Amino acid sequence: MAQPPTSSVSADSGASLVSYGLEELLATAGERLGEEITPRTVRLYATEGLIDRPGKDGRRAVYGQRHLLQLLLVRSLARRGLSLSAIAPLVVCSDQDLQEQWQQLDDGTSASSPPDARTEALAYLQGIQDSTAQSTAQATDHPSALLPLLGSVLSSRSASLRASRTGSRSSASSSRWHRFSLAPGVELHLSESASIPPPGSRREAWLQRLIDRLREQLDQQD
């Protein structure tokens, strides 16, 4: 019989608010992992130091959220073919790190959904971009010919603007233009040498603002 969760847990057990008896721990982990976990497995992991020692409630062993996360991580990693000695260093970390590791490992089976998918996706891509474009991006401060046209949109941000990827072409000899269609019959052409934010979320945001602004202008003419 599974014991009902108890609310009193000693702080040094490393557990947060939730606590489990052994059978509850096995059931919860088993359900999350889709496999049976035996008490022997848990005892083995505890002996090997892969799971913290349980707390005590009288003679009964008490497990917390941290134990559950450790167990989930160890099993998932073991199933991927990692040896226990390789796993050991991965499970001695803060509760938050454990949580993050598990979320990365688990293919979305955890109930919690990301706070804002868009922000996460953009941050992810930005990270890739920063790491691949680091060498090519270059800061420039000189105002571009667009400044008068774009007014405050550009000048308010010009301090942080960067040139687009210079790559193999020098900006002086560049005859390359980026074209953006804003509305039927209206296109924006930007020379590659224009100072606009680098490709990525900043440029997108910048362009979006620009487009919105120009659309406003166009709409007003109707």
Added chain:
Amino acid sequence: MKPSLHFRPLRPAVAADGATTLDLLITVSAPALSPERQARPRQPLNLALVIDRSGSMSGSKLSYARKAARFLVGELSERDRLAIVTFDDEVEVLVPSQPVRDPQVFIRAINTIHSGDCTALFDGWLAGAMQVANHLDAAAMNRVLLLSDGQANEGLTNSAEIAAKVAGLTSKGISTSAFGLGDGFDEDLMGAMAGAGDGTLAQIESPAQLADLYASELEGLVRTFGKKVSLGIRAKRDVQLLDVINDCELTAAGNWQLPNLRHGQELNVAARFLLPPWQPNREIVSVRLAWQQPGSQERHSFVEHLTLPVMAAADLNGMEPDLAVIELFELLLANRERSLAIEELDRGNLRAARAHLEAIDQRLSLLPQTEAIQKERLLLEEKKTLLDQDRNLSRKRMRRESLRSSMSVWEPDTDTSKGSL
């Protein structure tokens, strides 16, 4: 509406008095699209079309790419977003992501696409991904469609690294389809990207097929029942999982990653187990299907358990095997055999590559010659002939066919991109 899991063993029992090798076909079926769902407007699409315009695309390829892009625009509505990105050695966002209110905006931009230099394939993908990410909508299907005829030779070019980055984006809710065009693209890279991207792989030999491909891709996006589909196969104690014949990627949690599941579609996974002498009513394996419905962050899953009747080994071996199970196992093995042939080909061992194809054809020749088997043998025959005539094309086609076991592969001769999975 739930998908179903169906078990089909080679023989409907296991042995009580000896070991059993259990061949098990696991069929995942998605419910058909209900009439009321069909009547409802489809979920919006948030797409970026990323087009290679490197030098090799010049001429008819690019002309068809433009034509197909115009077709794609025509199929979208103002509820959908589309961005158009082109790349050669540089990336250009031709049309930033926006609702398709006025198709002419897109069409005029598409008509300006002209060919340039090298192939910054990864940067192109990245720019397309950014466009989709900027407007990532949990209620939409968010996808990057990458069309290239070349090898990545500018920027990040390592295929495993690219695939890892694509997989990372998939986990953030944006999928990627990879379309290779002509005879110069890197089939391994495109396969890896579509696999990691939870999208469609297409290899198009004639650019004239592009419009059909886009139509099928849209149809697929609209009919998607489940994405990020995974299958957890857990052998119970004393049971050994010997092999899963589909060479699927494993998810981080150790599950088999299946392609997107369309309404009304069936996916077959073939697994082989070894059992010691077995007792009645004892569970043999549990299988957990997990998926995410388009337009929802929530992950669904359920588990089915398999138990089989137990009988004497002699009686068991006397039972007629299920021919449908044999056929599907052999077809999946034929896909795997192609991967082995490619490995030999890459080592320059043409003879060994051919031997793999011949070995599987030999096995197929012993089965009842159903339509599926005949079609497969024709495909194998074609590859054997191509090995001598056009090694590159032969390799491309073998790669495409080998991936049918584990991902959505577009096949030009069918009206959907349903693989043989």
